[in-house]
Amino acid sequence: MPNVTPLLIALACGAGAALALRGAWRRRAVNRWPEALATVERTEVQAVDDHHRRADRDDHPRRFLARIHYRLEVEGSEYRSDNGRFDGVPDFPSREAAEAFLAQTPPGSRLTVRYDPAAPTLTQHGEQHLPTARLGLAAFLGMAAMGALWVWW
Structure with a gap:
């Protein structure tokens, strides 16, 4: 009976590579979204303690999220969004670091965001990358899939 383990590994790695490529393709599409000027309405620092066990709470310090809420106008309609809709809110090891980040965009300041034309509340704030x-990851998983197929063959 042939060993099917390398074949299963190749299939799993191939599926992972496909998902990673899909994510990269989606990011490429986000870089092409139209831009709009947004006005910062408010900023806030949120403490995050997502540890479920008491032992984890002692070993890992809290993280602080720097959330920016803003409004933008698209084709005559006003929308509200924040910097956590697409890439996630930036997190920092201290409240002071998060507040320093937020000090760069005080309420009332203007910033450029990219928005999804189909759903303008889905925005991306920050540089294109x-x-x-x-x-x-996609390249690594693709190579691992080919290696597993070579072993299986």
């Missing part, structure tokens, strides 16, 4: 980590 290539998803190099996802592309690297």
Whole structure:
């Protein structure tokens, strides 16, 4: 009976590579979204304690999220969004670091965001970038899938 373990590994790695490539493709599409000027309405720092066991709480310090709430106008309609809709809210090891980040965009300031034309509340704030980590993951998983297929063959 042939060993099917390498074949299963190849299938799992191939599926993972496909998902990573899909994520990179979606990021490429986000870089092409139209831009709009948004006005910062308010900022806030949120403490995050997502540890479920008491032992984890002692070993890991809290994280602090720097959330920016803003409004933007698209084709005559006003929408509200925040910096956590697409990439996630930036997190920091201390409240002071999060507040320093938020001090760069005080309420009333203007910033440029990219928005999804089909759903303008889905916005991306920040620089355009290539998803190099996802592309690297896709390449690694693709090579692992080919290696597993070579072993299986």
